[in-house]
Amino acid sequence: MVEVPWGRLSPKACEALIAMLVLRLRPLAFPVDGTGGDGGRDLFEYAENGELINYEVKSFTGRMTPGRRNQVRDSLISTARHQPDHWDLMVPIDWNPAEITWFEGLRAEFPFVRHWRGLGWLSTHFAAYPDLVRYSLSSSSDEVLRMISESRAERDGLMRGVPDFAERLAALTQLAQEVSPHYSLRPSAAADGTPAIEIVPKTRHIPPEDLITLTGRVSFRNDDTDHALLKDRFEQAVRFGGESVQLTAEHLRDFTVSAPAELGISGAVPHSLSIEAERQPIDPPLRASFVVRNESGIPVASMPLSFTERSTGTSGGCLYGSDAPGTFTARLRLDIPASRTQFKITFVPPDRALPSVHVPALRMMSRMLPGYSLDLVMPGVHASAPAPEADRLMPPDEARQWADAFDDLTRLQSQTGHFFPVPDGFTLGDAREVKDMLALLNGEHVPLQASTVSVNVIRREAFDYLAADGRYRLAARYDQLVHVFGDERIDLGPVVDLVYAERILNLMEALKQFDETGQATVRLRMAKDIASVRYLGSELPD
Numbered sequence: 103m104v105e106v107p108w109g110r111l112s113p114k115a116c117e118a119l120i121a122m123l124v125l126r127l128r129p130l131a132f133p134v135d136g137t138g139g140d141g142g143r144d145l146f147e148y149a150e151n152g153e154l155i156n157y158e159v160k161s162f163t164g165r166m167t168p169g170r171r172n173q174v175r176d177s178l179i180s181t182a183r184h185q186p187d188h189w190d191l192m193v194p195i196d197w198n199p200a201e202i203t204w205f206e207g208l209r210a211e212f213p214f215v216r217h218w219r220g221l222g223w224l225s226t227h228f229a230a231y232p233d234l235v236r237y238s239l240s241s242s243s244d245e246v247l248r249m250i251s252e253s254r255a256e257r258d259g260l261m262r263g264v265p266d267f268a269e270r271l272a273a274l275t276q277l278a279q280e281v282s283p284h285y286s287l288r289p290s291a292a293a294d295g296t297p298a299i300e301i302v303p304k305t306r307h308i309p310p311e312d313l314i315t316l317t318g319r320v321s322f323r324n325d326d327t328d329h330a331l332l333k334d335r336f337e338q339a340v341r342f343g344g345e346s347v348q349l350t351a352e353h354l355r356d357f358t359v360s361a362p363a364e365l366g367i368s369g370a371v372p373h374s375l376s377i378e379a380e381r382q383p384i385d386p387p388l389r390a391s392f393v394v395r396n397e398s399g400i401p402v403a404s405m406p407l408s409f410t411e412r413s414t415g416t417s418g419g420c421l422y423g424s425d426a427p428g429t430f431t432a433r434l435r436l437d438i439p440a441s442r443t444q445f446k447i448t449f450v451p452p453d454r455a456l457p458s459v460h461v462p463a464l465r466m467m468s469r470m471l472p473g474y475s476l477d478l479v480m481p482g483v484h485a486s487a488p489a490p491e492a493d494r495l496m497p498p499d500e501a502r503q504w505a506d507a508f509d510d511l512t513r514l515q516s517q518t519g520h521f522f523p524v525p526d527g528f529t530l531g532d533a534r535e536v537k538d539m540l541a542l543l544n545g546e547h548v549p550l551q552a553s554t555v556s557v558n559v560i561r562r563e564a565f566d567y568l569a570a571d572g573r574y575r576l577a578a579r580y581d582q583l584v585h586v587f588g589d590e591r592i593d594l595g596p597v598v599d600l601v602y603a604e605r606i607l608n609l610m611e612a613l614k615q616f617d618e619t620g621q622a623t624v625r626l627r628m629a630k631d632i633a634s635v636r637y638l639g640s641e642l643p644d
Contacts, residue, residue: 106228106235108163108194108221116161119235120192120224121145124157126231131157142180143189153187160193166201178212188216196220282364284308301365314365316375318357320349329353336377342435343379343413344420350374381411381422388421390480392432392447394469403469405462407432409480428452429463434478445478449495454523457508457515464505468498507533510540517543518592525588532587539585542594547635555601555628560621565613568606573629576601577642596640602629 108116124131124145131147143156158177162170174191181189189212197205197218209215228235278287288300301314322333332347339345351373361368388409393401409423409432418436425432429452435444449467452459470476496504507530514536515521525532538548557576559565568574583597603626606612616622628634 105225106194108161111161113161116194117144117159120159120194121157123224123227123231124159124192127227142177142182143184143186144192146184146186154184155188155190156181156184156186157190157192160191162193162195164195166193166195166197166204171204175208178208178215182212182214186214189214190217190219191215192219192224194221194224196222282362284312284362285314285365301367312362314359314361314367316357316359319355320353321355322353339377339379339415341415341417342420342437343415344381344411344422344433346376346378348374348376379413379415381413384410384412384421387423388480390423390478392445393477393479394466395475395477396471397473399475402474403466405430405466407480409434425463427455427459427462429460430466432478445476447476447495456521457511457524460508460524461505461512464496464501464508467496467501468505470495471498503530503533507536510536514539514543514592518594520590520592522590525590527588535585539592539594542583542597542636542638545638547600547637550599550601550628550634550636552634553628554607554625555603555634556623556625558621559612559616559624562616565609565616565624568624568626569609572604573632574601574603574626576603576626579640579642583638594638597636597638598640598642599634599636600643601626601634602632603627604629 106119111119121133121144125133128145128147130149131145133145134143142158144159145157147155147157149155158174158181160170160174166174178189191205195201197220205215205218275289278289281287284304286302286304288302290298290300320336322329322336324330332349332353335345336347336349339347354375357375359367359370390407390409391404392407394403396402405425407423407425407430409421411422413420413422418438420436421434423432424430429450431448431450433446435446437444449463495501507528508524510533511524511528517540541548555576557578559568578599578601580597580599583594585592585594605627607625607627609624612622612624
């Protein structure tokens, strides 16, 4: 993977490179001409929902020093004049704990502050656009800036030419099907967006003399971890199929292509080679299940699966499938020379799914304890793995906590009649709130988790009551209790807080405030030996 040499780029080129990435990722974005100041934004866009998003790009590397923090804050003051809905900082620095705290403080001061897009985020996205990185290594900052100014015009020009382009493409596509009796040509695009042509067999029965063959050597360095991983993927793709592998010129030696003359590609030496064995559908799907067994062999959990695709290679092949909601993906590999099967599962939490959808997979993982085995059971196959190959599986105790949390959230939705997918950012702390809400709905008194309470005093005689020695019992009635989870609001209706307090903490300040304004906020310390509680309803205690 080509990496950005941030330390070798001038600040101007660094900021321009990041801006070009934003333009690739965000088609609606516009660059800002910074002559005379950019107003706290290097790019902006009006999203499809009408929101204004400002992007501030900084070339800082290393750490976010006090001087750099001041620059960012000055940009925020400037960008606030545009009244954006969101503001993102793009800078090649991955924040440390102190910088996280500082950035969270900015969010509190400027509500529109959204994301810190740091080094890891930038590297991940630049990996999909190596042409930008290579250009940054060979181009001056002025040339990079020129590309920014032209990028929007090129996109708009293409938009105006869509009808002509579509007609021409349709005609060429039709002609491409007539080039060869054995192969179709399909226009496509490589990972970096450059044009590519896919050569697709029209039939499985192509005469040997008309087959496309590649001759050459594939090499990998033994002292490079990335090369070792790629070598393993390449070997697995050849032996079992189903994998996609991209080889570049550094891996290819003495490669030549032999193909029918009408294709015109014989003798060419490819700069890259993509190997992808086609997965064939299985119709009807193969039904199976995987079963968790304890040390005594007793089943403690099971999950049905359906295998819907297969691939083949020189040493065997693979079956691919998942459970019904897609929370697990499964791969069964058959190695014929070794007479061995390998079963691999991957946990893939579904997006925007109801909490009940997550529970079966989480319960399954909660029972995958040390010493237990995982069996795959299907007609004609039985594979057992004491330590199954797995990706992204949760530790059993954590999976149990989340299963309990989603069970509770499912019950809450059933009792309130308010159904919604698991909110983004839902935490185990939110799960404890859900438990309290269920207890309230069941008529229980829920302890208040606080050490102090504030009350608003609107009558002076209340101070005589509060200033007296001993405990106070206060009842506060609210018209509605609303809990917010992400974008969802659950209204439980009226609620009463019954508070036991033992000491006023700000008597003199509160008296002064009352004399000046006619009301005051009094802070009380809650009693430690008797619980203050909350319950649903509007009826106050006697």
